[in-house]
Amino acid sequence: MPAPTQFLSYIDSHADAFIQRLADAVAIPSISGDASHRKDVFAMADWLNSQLTQLGVTTQLVDLGRHTMDGEDLPLPPAILGRIGNDKEKKTVLIYGHFDVQPANKSDGWDTEPFKLMINKETGQLIGRGSSDDKGPILGWLNVLQYHHENKLPLPVNIVFCFEGMEESGSEGLDELVVRESKKGGFFDGVDCVCISDNYWLNTRTPALTYGLRGLSYYKVTVSGPGRDLHSGVFGRTVHEPMTDLINILSTLVSSQGDILIKGVDEMVPRADEEEKAIYAGLNYNISDIEEAAGASIALSDDKVSVLMGRMREPSLSIHGIEGAFSAAGAKTVIPAKVSGKFSIRLVPPQTPDAVDPLVIEHLNNAFAKLGSKNILSVENLHGGKPWMADHRHWNFEAAKKATKAVYGQDPDLTREGGSIPVTLTFAESLGVNVLLLPMGRGDDGAHSTNEKLDRSNFIEGSKLLGTYLYELAAISK
Amino acid sequence: MPAPTQFLSYIDSHADAFIQRLADAVAIPSISGDASHRKDVFAMADWLNSQLTQLGVTTQLVDLGRHTMDGEDLPLPPAILGRIGNDKEKKTVLIYGHFDVQPANKSDGWDTEPFKLMINKETGQLIGRGSSDDKGPILGWLNVLQYHHENKLPLPVNIVFCFEGMEESGSEGLDELVVRESKKGGFFDGVDCVCISDNYWLNTRTPALTYGLRGLSYYKVTVSGPGRDLHSGVFGRTVHEPMTDLINILSTLVSSQGDILIKGVDEMVPRADEEEKAIYAGLNYNISDIEEAAGASIALSDDKVSVLMGRMREPSLSIHGIEGAFSAAGAKTVIPAKVSGKFSIRLVPPQTPDAVDPLVIEHLNNAFAKLGSKNILSVENLHGGKPWMADHRHWNFEAAKKATKAVYGQDPDLTREGGSIPVTLTFAESLGVNVLLLPMGRGDDGAHSTNEKLDRSNFIEGSKLLGTYLYELAAISK
Structure with missing residues (x-):
């Protein structure tokens, strides 16, 4: 009909x-x-x-x-x-x-x-x-x-x-x-x-x-220390700066190639077999499509199957921004007192927020502990979905x-x-x-x-x- | 008189x-x-x-x-x-x-x-x-x-x-x-x-x-790639993300302990001899003073002379913030297309902006090159003073x-x-x-x-x- x-x-x-x-x-x-x-x-x-x-x-x-x-x-x-x-x-x-x-x-x-x-x-x-x-x-x-x-x-x-x-x-x-x-x-x-x-x-x-x-698990990781924003001339190289610490731990999350560096997260997903790869190979899709949509030649790979699997059947981690730091135009010489990095992980089966959260939190705590900073770290999961x-x-x-x-x-x-x-x-x-x-x-x-x-x-x-x-x-x- | x-x-x-x-x-x-x-x-x-x-x-x-x-x-x-x-x-x-x-x-x-x-x-x-x-x-x-x-x-x-x-x-x-x-x-x-x-x-x-x-040299380091902001669900793990790259290179600038990791910058300053250290030891100043002013117990060291020298006779590097990334409250799942990190270095004799700039630019270029990213890096000195x-x-x-x-x-x-x-x-x-x-x-x-x-x-x-x-x-x- x-x-x-x-x-x-x-x-x-x-x-x-x-x-x-x-x-x-x-x-x-x-x-x-x-x-x-x-x-x-x-x-x-x-x-x-x-x-x-x-x-x-x-x-x-x-x-x-x-x-x-x-x-x-x-x-x-x-x-x-x-x-x-x-x-x-x-x-x-x-x-x-x-x-x-x-x-x-x-x-x-x-x-x-x-x-x-x-x-x-x-x-x-x-x-x-x-x-x-x-x-x-x-x-x-x-x-x-x-x-x-x-x-x-x-x-x-x-x-x-x-x-x-x-x-x-x-x-x-x-x-x-x-x-x-x-x-x-x-x-x-x-x-x-x-x-x-x-x-x-x-x-x-x-x-x-x-x-x-894909599912989603969205994190807010906050580093705080000073009682208020500080002048970088007066306090630079005298105190642990929250931005230095935050940038450092955010840099341990994902590689420029898109690999998630949090132990256990990528590993949770079974690798694709040849049969599954064939499905992606068959899709009407080219690297040029994604680069056209993105507006630049910045695909992570020249291999179509790899790029499509990155989008469809692999988790991804994106850093969205920082709340509390200087974000306007111009040149302010502030040491922000409290800064929160926002990042999220897109999840694929069998990942769930409940399974991933402890790995993320442990990773962040470990990365922060390695810094030897006197600042304070806190991690929140803002929202998530399977x-x-x-x-x-x-x-x-x-x-x-x-x-x-x-x-x-x-x-x-x-x-x-x-x-x-x-x-x-x-x-x-x-x-x-x-x-x-x-x-x-x-x-x-x-x-x-x-x-x-x-x-x-x-x-x-x-x-x-x-x-x-x-x-x-x-x-x-x- | x-x-x-x-x-x-x-x-x-x-x-x-x-x-x-x-x-x-x-x-x-x-x-x-x-x-x-x-x-x-x-x-x-x-x-x-x-x-x-x-x-x-x-x-x-x-x-x-x-x-x-x-x-x-x-x-x-x-x-x-x-x-x-x-x-x-x-x-x-x-x-x-x-x-x-x-x-x-x-x-x-x-x-x-x-x-x-x-x-x-x-x-x-x-x-x-x-x-x-x-x-x-x-x-x-x-x-x-x-x-x-x-x-x-x-x-x-x-x-x-x-x-x-x-x-x-x-x-x-x-x-x-x-x-x-x-x-x-x-x-x-x-x-x-x-x-x-x-x-x-x-x-x-x-x-x-x-x-x-101290003098100052203020930098804006920009990573751009996508033609516009992208949705992290659609583009996560398919493209090189400017924020990932920027966070990565910003993390190579300074340690949580305040040491400048840009080769040649700290080294440019002669070390203090015992006589000079005595001047700092003699100042009416305690770690508790700086921590009271900062509003928290976050001094880089328990040694008064070391903290005072960090402020007065050593250069410092502070990361002030990022322009172009998500900076508001809430949980936006954006991949920002163009992000600019702002940081500055406080200079001490014999450092000058002219002497430090080439070291900073070379360091950033090297750090970015190591990422193997297809995004684009640019570095500007926004202003400086001896x-x-x-x-x-x-x-x-x-x-x-x-x-x-x-x-x-x-x-x-x-x-x-x-x-x-x-x-x-x-x-x-x-x-x-x-x-x-x-x-x-x-x-x-x-x-x-x-x-x-x-x-x-x-x-x-x-x-x-x-x-x-x-x-x-x-x-x-x-």
Whole structure:
């Protein structure tokens, strides 16, 4: 049961209106990580809720309580639960997405205003914060709903929606909701499979289905000593300087080649055999793809398989920055009193934060002890999530493969992703059903970065893909 | 010729009025490093100029031109040149000070409003930005002038004043002025010696005279690679990360014990012989003094001589921070595209920036080359200044020693300072006369830090000291 031709042509003929709706969504700066924008995340929830109800979805806004961010007590944005269709003969798919976005300021280096969708007619790029992560994909589902609503056609499957507004800030409150609603009699009870569209193709050419995600363990390592910031002229070479100590221990974590130097972390992961390597060799992907996406010829290796495994099936350690040190332009001669290095490790099976944390803490303590410093070290795990892997031979994936072939005329890349979407694992574990990641955007979309974009063709063909997937899902044997 | 008793009792009996004048000066937030406060630096120049002229000083405001700060084109605050007395029979002393201050916000951790002088009657502390650095000392000179002006008494020496408003921001424009006015026929022509009151006692108990300052060479080392910030999930372990590289090379600069690991830098300085060590052993100073000033027990050694030499006669290297990395609170999973480490080396004779720069650059290049990274390294010297040393047996110092003994009843510590006041060297080299640093404040005043203070007794006895110094200067044989 492929999607009706009318559906496909409806999407094409309504493209401009769909893009206008995306512009409306991007215009709401729903930055969950910035307290001053919390009201905009609420506004975005209202906007999305209104769209859903207008298209026939029965919704409820679920209050997730309050939390503290940057010392401020704030209300959490609501989760939106929705349902359309309740036909016992049909499969029920749970669709997840998030309506919050990463911070963005023009001064970060954007070429255009980040919250004003810029349509580049030449390149076909729709540029704006959230265009690809994750407002575009959410709106793809709205586009599918709109066709059925306007034409008074039933959907081929029952859909349960779960949209949140805190994904970019640790999905606070969501896990509890998912666990609760997954139980007998809960909102998600009876769900047959899950589909999440919140990641990216591997490259810019080949649609992808994703069956694995890395986990994450995020650390804050703090060195403190002086009672206040000191003048480097007066105190230089008289006291142990926290920055010297911090830089020293941070330098023991990872090599320039990406090898994790914390004993036991890399070793925890089984080495790939030749069969597994063949999977990576077969992906439509080149070193030039990653270097194009990164914007420079800085790949760790010239070997495609090695670079792909580094991203998909090996842990990685990145040092993100230092809090408390001098970080502005100019030349301040301060000895900062208390500095915190931030780094995180992306985890792959069988690694978990619980298994990795003790190794990291022991390593840091040992490295610091070797310095013989009188300063004080403390280590915190700010947040973490386990890695996830799904069976990509499951009928949920098979339906998506057929849909991809139908819309794009080619088989999808089967990928594992380097990033983390912790709720994926929560859905998989709470519901005990297959979870599929069905990306809409391309590998160079620049989620979390400046000039985030979604290609017009990915938005439009992607909307067709999401609809077609629902039809293939309805047709496939469980 | 000690100072007249009337002078000493005048200072005592006018103490409250002097403190009120200090409060008026502190109330003008003359932050030279903040473009939005530039108008306040001008206001401070006007205030000081008005005080000087009311006390009989003939002044001129010298336009130093314009400069660019944080991308903004700004007028430089004027230097104030002043003269009082032109008696060929008397010595002429040049007095330097600065009327600009470091930035300060209550939110930085101040207990009180930084630009409202808080008088703690219990501790005797006068708390406010600029109280000690350098408005208190400047006002000490005004107090001396006021006694003579009100009593219509001639000063024992001719005084030439040079006050600037850019000291905390690199003294822009001042060097050229000093060099120009030091020439035959210039404003400073005929000056016999220089006195600068812009540093601190070594401890909180013993007055000090300072005959040496460290120089400075400030570096910005940048590692760049990606075309933009990258997502650590997507790019972790696929590309060379600039932060990994930068942290690695910064970790090769200095040990936790303060030893500079750049080959040739420490080695450039002759080792102290036993005679020199005896000078440091004789200073009224304990490890507990430095640890009290630093606010923690973090001295590099338990040996007083070793710690004092580290501050006064050895170079030091401090890492101040990183520009371009994630520096806020929270847990951002970014791979920053371009990061710049800032560090500086305090120099001692015979080191100069010109001699040290090539060693630093070669070291950084070698350390980076060893990483085998595809990222790009660049090194800049942001600014630098040579170290300075004076002859502390000169009559200028002898006069100050007598004045100290007269006012405080004890001999001063003879110190070298860890910090840098580049104009000191400019005066010494341009005028070819002895330069004396005659500090007013204590070692724990917290210049450049939060809760900057000047003790009431240091302000009042310090004013007596400055006046007495002028009388001793008049009496001493050249």
